[in-house]
Amino acid sequence: MSKARQLASLGNVYDDGALSNRNRIINGAMVFDQRNGGSSVAFTSAAYKLDRWVGAVGTATGTTIQRSTTSATGFSNSALITIGTGASPVAGAVNRIYQVIEGYNISDFAWGTASASAITLSFWVRSSVTGTFSGALYGASTIQSYPFTYTISAANTFEQKTIIISGPTTGTWNSTNGAGVYVNFDLGSGSTFKTSAGSWTTGTYIGVTGSTNLCETTGATFYLTGVQLEVGDLSTATPFEHIPYSDQLARCQRYFCKIENNTGNSQYLGILQAYTSSAVFGVIKDFPAEMRTTPTVAQSGTFGCGQAGSAPAGVSTTIGLLAATSRSWITTGWGGGSGLVAGYASVTSWSDGAYLTADAEL
């Protein structure tokens, strides 16, 4: 490519969008798996798995998903889905992996107006099954979908695919902290959720009629990585935007975070205040990132608290009345202890392996 061509291409990228922060997909390289740490887990009922990625293949019992270290050149990880016992989907079956992009992150698309921007979706995929696969984007107050197809030509070989999608000029698209657009990769959904490819159409669709149903093949594998969605009609997608590890983790933590004591020892966690001789309350810990909305919180493991170097106060080993504010894990009343002095601080602790989670996924 000539220098002039390179500069022209650079100019087009600038016109179409930004030179950095182009990718609206979070964890497109499948590096973060806070929930399962790379373990293979069931993928048969809809739930978040790798960070920001959600879905299930309920049609095929025994199907699993995991963060894999098998990946395309230039990537360290992929999402690996392994079909259990293959079966044909019923009409209403939903078998897919997808990500929901927050409205704030598509607000510059001008979707629903005459100025709607086209977008380019690119990704690396590998499967033991060849054929025409499909997916779809959908969103808006009155749901519109854009189904697309792509072809996997060679078995067990990573291939990059690029899909150009015109901007929808109608509909009201979320531009705040709700669901902006759903980006679906179909794994064998039923006929109810499939239609023709290549244009925006009213209704919720996940794939294209006649495309390959991965869920039908026992033991089939499907790897996905390098997923990028960027503004512009780019016949050649820009290279995958690798951003610093810490930045990508912070983006994931806007939707889900897990803090864990993995030091091998019991550690101090934070400071609460006793309000009786047997109970404490207050802010346990701030979230590591600004979350999308007030999250659902949960705990696992053994927790405790004590005062002024004395023996642990004997409070319940699970945090009582655990809750969240928009910024922190809190407890409104953690009791069961003894010997505490009301009004005094109480240092909390957590045992090795204990963790707290906060979930503000869409």
Add this chain to the structure above:
Amino acid sequence: MNITSAQYITNRDGTNIAISAVVDDDTLSVPLDPANRHYQEILRQVEAGTLVIQEAD
């Protein structure tokens, strides 16, 4: 989501601030935030008459 129980959590002045719910066999603390997906589902199931939120202890 399979929600098998739900009970309000109050702050120190007795105001409801969250719901302790068992969701898909996990015990979760769900804020009363309309943008939270678990709270949205709880409200949907309450509306459908399949779930009752118990008062706080």
